[in-house]
Amino acid sequence: MNAHTALVDRYFDTWNETDASRRKELIAATWASDATYADPLLSAQAHDGIDAMIRAVHERFPQHTFRRTTAVDSFADRLRFSWELSTPEGVSIIKGSDFGQVDASGRLQTVTGFLDEAPAAA
Structure with a gap:
């Protein structure tokens, strides 16, 4: 497994983590301290913002899980x-594609997400 694939898999571990302390550890290991995230429905900046965003998704979609559906394409x-x-x-309700940039230390600097399939109420 290459470094980018490992990073993206940790990104999904972060999204799926419901324990607040463990999620904060994963965020620190995965995201640059000044990282940004943006998609059509959500945006966040820095570790605290990313944590709050993920917590809000857990509240809206309890016990739902994210998973990568393609290989990580990178250069x-x-x-x-x-x-x-x-x-x-196990029913897929939202599908998307994310684009990211990695900082010099190998953590996510930016992630921009696009929704490929979503119900009207998403």
Whole structure:
């Protein structure tokens, strides 16, 4: 597994972590301290903002999980990958593609997400 794939898999571990302390550890290991995230529905800056965003997603979609659905395509400090959010029963309800930039220390500097499939109420 290459470093970018390991980073993206840790990104999904972060999104799926419900324990606040463990999630903060994962955020610190995965994201640059001044990182940014943006998609059509959410945005966040820095570790505290990313944690609050993920916590809000857990509140809106309890026991749902994210998973990567494609290989991580990368070059230099850029990467892209697709994902899905599934219900506790395993039904995919939202699909998307994310594009990221990695900082010099190998952590996510920016992530921009696009929704490929989503219900109207997402």
